[in-house]
Amino acid sequence: MNGIPQADPCNIVIFGASGDLTRRKLLPALARMRGWNLISPDSRIIGIMRDQAWQLDAWRDYVHESLQEFHAETINDPASWESISAMLELTIGDLTEPSMYQHLRETLKTTNGKANTLFYLAIPPQWYETAVSNLHKSGLLDESDGFRRIVIEKPFGNDLDSACELNRTFREYVKESQIYRIDHYLGKEGVQNLMVFRFANTVFEPLWNRNYIDHVQISVSESIGVEYRAGYYEKSGALMDMIQSHLIQVMTLVAMEAPVSLDGNAVRDEKVKVLKSVRPIPSDQVDQFAVRAQYAGGTIAGKRVPAYRDEPDVNPSSGTETFAALKLYIDNWRWQDVPFLLRTGKRLPDRVSEIAIRFKKPPKNLFSQVEEHLPQNELIFRLHPEEGMIFLLNAKLPGLNDQLRKLALDAPYAVTGSDSPEAYETLLHDALLGQTALFSRADEVEESWRIVAPVMQAWKQHSSIRFYEAGSWDIPDMENMMDGCIGCWRDLSTTYKHGYTSTS
Ligand code: BG6
Numbered sequence: 001m002n003g004i005p006q007a008d009p010c011n012i013v014i015f016g017a018s019g020d021l022t023r024r025k026l027l028p029a030l031a032r033m034r035g036w037n038l039i040s041p042d043s044r045i046i047g048i049m050r051d052q053a054w055q056l057d058a059w060r061d062y063v064h065e066s067l068q069e070f071h072a073e074t075i076n077d078p079a080s081w082e083s084i085s086a087m088l089e090l091t092i093g094d095l096t097e098p099s100m101y102q103h104l105r106e107t108l109k110t111t112n113g114k115a116n117t118l119f120y121l122a123i124p125p126q127w128y129e130t131a132v133s134n135l136h137k138s139g140l141l142d143e144s145d146g147f148r149r150i151v152i153e154k155p156f157g158n159d160l161d162s163a164c165e166l167n168r169t170f171r172e173y174v175k176e177s178q179i180y181r182i183d184h185y186l187g188k189e190g191v192q193n194l195m196v197f198r199f200a201n202t203v204f205e206p207l208w209n210r211n212y213i214d215h216v217q218i219s220v221s222e223s224i225g226v227e228y229r230a231g232y233y234e235k236s237g238a239l240m241d242m243i244q245s246h247l248i249q250v251m252t253l254v255a256m257e258a259p260v261s262l263d264g265n266a267v268r269d270e271k272v273k274v275l276k277s278v279r280p281i282p283s284d285q286v287d288q289f290a291v292r293a294q295y296a297g298g299t300i301a302g303k304r305v306p307a308y309r310d311e312p313d314v315n316p317s318s319g320t321e322t323f324a325a326l327k328l329y330i331d332n333w334r335w336q337d338v339p340f341l342l343r344t345g346k347r348l349p350d351r352v353s354e355i356a357i358r359f360k361k362p363p364k365n366l367f368s369q370v371e372e373h374l375p376q377n378e379l380i381f382r383l384h385p386e387e388g389m390i391f392l393l394n395a396k397l398p399g400l401n402d403q404l405r406k407l408a409l410d411a412p413y414a415v416t417g418s419d420s421p422e423a424y425e426t427l428l429h430d431a432l433l434g435q436t437a438l439f440s441r442a443d444e445v446e447e448s449w450r451i452v453a454p455v456m457q458a459w460k461q462h463s464s465i466r467f468y469e470a471g472s473w474d475i476p477d478m479e480n481m482m483d484g485c486i487g488c489w490r491d492l493s494t495t496y497k498h499g500y501t502s503t504s
Helices: 020-035 056-070 072-076 078-085 098-107 125-137 160-173 189-199 230-255 264-277 283-289 423-433 442-461
Strands: 011-015 044-049 088-092 117-121 148-152 179-181 213-221 290-300 303-305 323-329 339-345 352-359 378-384 388-396 404-412 467-470 499-501
Touching: 011 020, 020 056, 020 072, 020 078, 020 423, 044 056, 044 098, 056 072, 056 078, 056 088, 072 078, 088 098, 098 125, 117 125, 125 148, 125 160, 148 423, 160 442, 189 230, 189 378, 189 388, 213 230, 230 264, 230 290, 230 323, 230 339, 230 352, 230 442, 264 442, 283 290, 283 323, 283 442, 290 442, 323 442
Parallel strands: 011 044, 011 117, 044 088, 117 148, 148 179, 213 339, 290 467
Antiparallel strands: 213 352, 290 303, 290 323, 323 339, 352 378, 378 388, 388 404, 404 499
């Protein structure tokens, strides 16, 4: 990729090398990055395997099969595969055994006097502490001969207390600057563009506040169900799985002030200020600020799909929410009394993710004779499908008439022929370069748990849940959340083509 720096040679050590995340996301991302020359050929991809039966050849075969399934371009091009294959190394051993870390140490490659190493913990969170304390004890986190960084996946804790505890534990072994907490939404092109859009232009800044914005809607709708992840999802539900992390992170980027620079801490300082300003949800009024529901059986894209409770490994009387929505207020000068509405769910009609900024109406409708209710202006950042921006304005229909129409200014990000990176590529590359702005800092994680804590507690105490039919947007009580906002929740099935559209 033109102008993008290649990261210095690095040992990329994957804990959980035979896991699902490694197969689906990490290996394809590394292969693409190698293809773009963003990773040095002197780097190593070291898989940690517990089973003694693994051999280097078997690890190579495993990587080959994974890429065949998830990034076949590398396999179809012998030179690309050869260049990835030459980077593969293996360390056998259990992450609880000190001897494994000794072997790992011997496997690390030193280039130009440096043994830079990125430890990717693609393992269940209950093993984080064991892995990090052993890395520390074996001296593997010492940075005297190159950087040592740890990448961790969500969930980071499962409530405020456990997240604080985990942060405390990490601090015993490793500096905050060495920890890269992944939230893959921050690696999405559309999410990164929010910052560019806000801070590389002046045109919207005067409007970006409570004087002009009625409310903000952040929606992530998925048509897939819980799939094979019931073991994890039963304990998390939509609130923890999506809102505590991804949607709240996106909200901070919409709401934050301009940072003093793009330095990781400068950006994260501003995000933390937003999180700290979120008005606590009163524990006795959770129903006014939060909605949850679970999918019943239904039809999606013409196919019958089972109810959540009938999915494999789900408790048949499960109270886990597969849909959650929150209404948050940010108590500061810019956003006082502007609702931020966050919603996400599985088994909804379509896979759509977007951020919609809905503006206030003009103070007087001069066109009431032709249009009794002027539609509000909306600025939509679309994350999926087709990342891009749409601005909805009101305009006169051309010709001899006095009709108004909605005019959609649609700007897709994708340029024909361009190859945009996946979130994991962006994030891995940033971690290799030591850029931290797209990773969550300890205080950010704690603050976002603080925001959802009253809701988690209330939902735990009252376990009864309501249902929605899979494939429908008929979520009980969802519309009540719009009280005090102009209009309804956005209809995510509407797609806008550049140009005039109906006013409704
Ligand atoms: C993950 C959640 O973090 O994000 C999943 O655990 C969810 O439940 C996924 O499906 C959604 O990510 P994306 O990038 O497909 O919107």
